[in-house]
Amino acid sequence: MAHDVEATNRTRSEYEYLRRKRSKEMQGMVTTFAMMIFLTLIAFTVVHAGFSPYLITPIILLLAAVQVILQLYYFMHMNNKGHGTIAFFMYSGIFVAFITVLALVTIVWW
Amino acid sequence: MDINKRYTPQTWPDHPETATLEGKNKFVGFWLLLAAETVTFASLFATYLALKDRGPSGMDLTASQLFELPLVFIMTMILLTSSLTSVYAMYHMKNHNFKAMQAWLGVTVLLGATFLGLEIYEFNHYVHLGFGFTHSAFSSAFYILVGTHGAHVLFGLSWFIALMLRNGKRGLNMYNAPKFYLASLYWHFIDVVWVFIFTVVYLMGVIG
Numbered sequence: 001m002a003h004d005v006e007a008t009n010r011t012r013s014e015y016e017y018l019r020r021k022r023s024k025e026m027q028g029m030v031t032t033f034a035m036m037i038f039l040t041l042i043a044f045t046v047v048h049a050g051f052s053p054y055l056i057t058p059i060i061l062l063l064a065a066v067q068v069i070l071q072l073y074y075f076m077h078m079n080n081k082g083h084g085t086i087a088f089f090m091y092s093g094i095f096v097a098f099i100t101v102l103a104l105v106t107i108v109w110w
Numbered sequence: 111m112d113i114n115k116r117y118t119p120q121t122w123p124d125h126p127e128t129a130t131l132e133g134k135n136k137f138v139g140f141w142l143l144l145a146a147e148t149v150t151f152a153s154l155f156a157t158y159l160a161l162k163d164r165g166p167s168g169m170d171l172t173a174s175q176l177f178e179l180p181l182v183f184i185m186t187m188i189l190l191t192s193s194l195t196s197v198y199a200m201y202h203m204k205n206h207n208f209k210a211m212q213a214w215l216g217v218t219v220l221l222g223a224t225f226l227g228l229e230i231y232e233f234n235h236y237v238h239l240g241f242g243f244t245h246s247a248f249s250s251a252f253y254i255l256v257g258t259h260g261a262h263v264l265f266g267l268s269w270f271i272a273l274m275l276r277n278g279k280r281g282l283n284m285y286n287a288p289k290f291y292l293a294s295l296y297w298h299f300i301d302v303v304w305v306f307i308f309t310v311v312y313l314m315g316v317i318g
Contacts, residue, residue, distance in 0.1 A: 008123050015120050019205065026201045033194045040190065043313060044183055053317045064309040068302050075197055076298045082128065086141040093145030097152030104156030 032074040039063045113285040122206040122282075127291035130284050140292045144299050151303050154258055155310060158251040162315070165246025172248070173315030176241060182312045185228050186304065192221035193301040196294040203290055208282045211290065215270055218297065222267045229260050252311065259307055262300050269293050 010018070043060045073079040078087060123129040128137050163172045199214035233253070236242075243253050270293055277286045 008121050010120055018124070022201065022204055026198075029194070029197045029201075033190070033197075036190055037187070040186055040308075043309065044179060047313045047317055048179065050317075053314075056317055057314060060309050060313050064305050067305050071193070071298055071302050071305070075193060075301075076295055085138060089141050089145035090148070093148035096149045100149065100152045101156040101159065104153075104160045 029074060032070050036067050036070055039067045114280070114283055116281070117206060117283060119206040122204075124204075126204070126282075126284065126287035128288070130288070133284070133288035133291075136288045136292060140295060144295070147299065147303075151255075151258070151306075154251075154255040155306065158255045158311065161247040161251040163248050165248050169246050169248075171239065171241045171245065173311075174318040176236065176239070177312050177315045179312065179316060181228065181232060182308055185225055185232075186308050188221050188225045188228070189301055189304050192218045192225070193298055195221065196297045200291060200294050203282065203287060206282055211282070212274055212278070215274055215290075219267055219270050219274075222263055222270075222297075226260065226263050226267065229256070229263075233257075256307060256311065259300070259303050262303070266293070266297050266300055269296065 040063075043063045046056050046059055072090070077083070078090070126133070128134050195214050195218045199211045199218060202208075202210035202214060233256075241249050243250055273286070273289055273293055277289075280286065282290075
């Protein structure tokens, strides 16, 4: 019962269209991957260049945030339809995560 | 309807992972787990940040003395590439191409195993330098954070291998499509965590 699904019947042209659409999406994924590699390279390069930590730290944290957004919205398909509940879960999780990190780095000292 | 009903690429649903009630439930439940995992890792990151370079007075081996970027860079590239190969696997899953999906999952597993091997090498290297788990508060926080991620990689690898073997002769159907989809989501999440580990632990460690 739990595995029941409506039968899908496609015409030849519908099927061809879907294949092309998926192939286009896959090209977009490869572009996303190239961007992730690029962001990673920038992060390692600025650290290797040895600028002031006060300048580098915000830059690499921002690069990490952008890369994670790419990963969540493209590789994990959060940009697709039907991900409203999922976005609510994740943003709640990220909110609690942010508070936790903030609390431990500002309140805890030696 | 039989859960082992056979499909062709023409009759395969657009979103096989959420085409059944079972799949929908798994999908929502799994993302709830990922949200909870985000909080778990946040507490480990927060502990690490609070205890970074802390320990007994006069301790040696701080983050900037210990970490070396070349190995971390290679590990990052391997894990990032394995994320793309699992995207390829899901592309073939949606096209109902079982063999291609299994092949890309195989590549993902190989890359993941390489990553894990390098991590074990790295930990072994640190222990030989005298940076064991009980060396300092810093070392404990480091091993717990990076080790928990490593344990997730190991679990993800076992999950992929189990799915590939268990469904090797079955082919793709409504029963296992959600399983493959969720395993690949888990693998992407592991990469998400690693992005913060290489940034917060290694890059921020090296700059002091």
